[in-house]
Structure formats: structure tokens, C-alpha cells
Amino acid sequence: MRCTVCGCDILPNRDSCQNCGTRIIEMTGLNQTQPSYSNSYDNSYNNGFNGNVMTAKKDMSMGKKVLILLLALVLGVAVGFGYWYYHNVSTHTIREEGFTIELPRSLEKTNTTDYAALSETGSVQANGKYANMDTDFQYMILDYSSSLAGTSADAxxxxxxxxxxxxxxxQQFEDSFNEVYSGGNKLKITYHSSSGEDVYNYTMCKKSGSKFYWFVFGCKxxxxxxxxxxxxxxxxxxxxN
Incomplete structure (x- = not known):
């Protein structure tokens, strides 16, 4: 090391110039000639710190992705359940000729045999059916006003x-007919249908004047x-109504 004041070579392990006495820390321009001892340490520290930061960022990014996936899954389940509940559990009012009923939205109106047109006596006034893949609801309205001439409808x-x-x-189902319950205006039966399946029917009658409303709920x-x-x-x- 050379003294920046007098130009003398400074002996090792001294803190000042042995010729002019100037302290090493007071010498101007010395820092430009001094070797850097901290670069390796600082770089190592910085590299380690930066690496940790990057790892932390990656962990946070992965955590966000997992959270987003979980939220998407929960949202998908909620939407699916909402759709199922709306169509299979929640009901809406169906208004037909002379009556109303609350049925699940999944039961949709379908085509049925027009019993009113086939009725020779004209007693069948209207009929209809609502169904899904698992169950159905049918109704038939019979009007006996013309056939009860001279007879009280109360009879x-x-x-x-x-x-x-x-x-x-x-008479129709013969040996396959089985009465599950009969009482008041209700009748519950099972029978072997023409499609080859064993069917359960929950039936009910409601009367209004000379009209009889026959309601049938069915499933396997x-x-x-x-x-x-x-x-x-x-x-x-x-x-x-």
C-alpha cells in the first residue's frame, strides 16, 4: 500500500504512514485502490435473500391457484345444487281447467290420450299429464251433469x-292388481303395466258439483x-276453483 500524501510504501499491519504519519483512514483516494472484501459475502447474502423472496412468491402464487381452484369447485357445486334444487325440489303453481296444484319444475307437460274425445258419453271433460324420467302426475275431469238427470249429484x-x-x-289389471291403501277419497295401488314395469299409483278424487276430478301420481x-x-x-x- 502506498501513502497518498508522501508516496512512501506503508509497511504491513500499520494504521498510518511510517514516513509522514498520515493515518490510513485519512488518506484521500485510498478507497479506490483498496480491494473489496465484501462483494462475495454481499452477493451471497443478496442471492440467498432474493432466492427466498422468489420461493415465497412462488409459494404465494401456488396458494392463490389452489384457492382459485377451491373457489371454482365450491361455486360449481353451488350452481349444480341450485339447478338440481330448482328443478326437483322447488315447486311452481300449475293452473289447469278448474284446479291448481304445486308441482316440481322438473315435471313438464306431455301429450296424453285425449280421453275427452274418446268418451262416448261425453263425461270426460278434460285430461292432462306432467312427467319427468322418474315420476308423473295425471288428471282427468269427468262431468256427469247430463247423466244425472233426475238424480241428485250428492248421491x-x-x-x-x-x-x-x-x-x-x-278388472283391467287382473292378477297384477294390488291394493296398498283405500280410504276416503284416496286409493293407492300397484300393478303390472303394459310397458312391463311394476307401477305404483297414488290416486285421489275431488268432487265439485257434478264434476269429479281424478288425480293420479305415479312412479315405479x-x-x-x-x-x-x-x-x-x-x-x-x-x-x-
Whole structure:
């Protein structure tokens, strides 16, 4: 090391020039000639720090991606459940000729045989059907005003009409007919349908004047226990206008 004041070479391990006495820390321009001892350490420190920061950023980025995926999954499940609930659980009011009923939105109106057109006596005034892949609701309105001439409409009760329908079912389905319940204006039966399936029907009659409203809820026989409480609930919402 050379003294910047007198130009003398400074001996090793001295803190000042042995010739002029100037302290090394007071010599101007010495820092430009001094070797740098801190670069390696500083670089190592900075590299380690920067590496940690980058790792932390990557971890945060991965965490955000996982959070976004979880939120998307939750949103997808919520939307799917909402769609299922809207179509299979939530109900809406269906207004037909002479009555209203609350049914799940999944039950859509379908084409049925026009019994009114086929009725020779003209007693079948209207009919219709709502169905999905698992269950259905059908109705038929019969008007006996013309055939009850001279007879009081009160003579034919809902219970009498149900008994009449039960006899018709026994004759139609023969050995496959099975009565599950019969009481008041309700009749529950199972039978072997023409499509080859065992079917369960929850039926109910409501009377208004000379008109009889025949309501039928149906499903597969092996799903009877699941749907029967639902049929009870849906039937309770029927109102004759």
C-alpha cells in the first residue's frame, strides 16, 4: 500500500504512514485502490435473500391457484345444487281447467290420450299429464251433469267414485292388481303395466258439483316408499276453483 500524501510504501499491519504519519483512514483516494472484501459475502447474502423472496412468491402464487381452484369447485357445486334444487325440489303453481296444484319444475307437460274425445258419453271433460324420467302426475275431469238427470249429484260421493275406479282397475289389471291403501277419497295401488314395469299409483278424487276430478301420481313400484310422502305433499296443494 502506498501513502497518498508522501508516496512512501506503508509497511504491513500499520494504521498510518511510517514516513509522514498520515493515518490510513485519512488518506484521500485510498478507497479506490483498496480491494473489496465484501462483494462475495454481499452477493451471497443478496442471492440467498432474493432466492427466498422468489420461493415465497412462488409459494404465494401456488396458494392463490389452489384457492382459485377451491373457489371454482365450491361455486360449481353451488350452481349444480341450485339447478338440481330448482328443478326437483322447488315447486311452481300449475293452473289447469278448474284446479291448481304445486308441482316440481322438473315435471313438464306431455301429450296424453285425449280421453275427452274418446268418451262416448261425453263425461270426460278434460285430461292432462306432467312427467319427468322418474315420476308423473295425471288428471282427468269427468262431468256427469247430463247423466244425472233426475238424480241428485250428492248421491255420488268421492268415496263411491273411488270404489268404482278400484273395481275398474281390478278388472283391467287382473292378477297384477294390488291394493296398498283405500280410504276416503284416496286409493293407492300397484300393478303390472303394459310397458312391463311394476307401477305404483297414488290416486285421489275431488268432487265439485257434478264434476269429479281424478288425480293420479305415479312412479315405479320399487320407489314407492320414496315418492309416497312427496305425492302426499303435492296432493295437499290441489285446490278446486
Amino acid at each position: 255420488i260421493t268421492e268415496e263411491f267414485f273411488v270404489s268404482f275406479m278400484k273395481s275398474s282397475f281390478k 313400484a320399487d320407489e314407492k316408499d320414496f315418492y309416497d310422502p312427496k305425492f302426499e305433499k303435492w296432493a295437499s296443494t290441489i285446490h278446486i
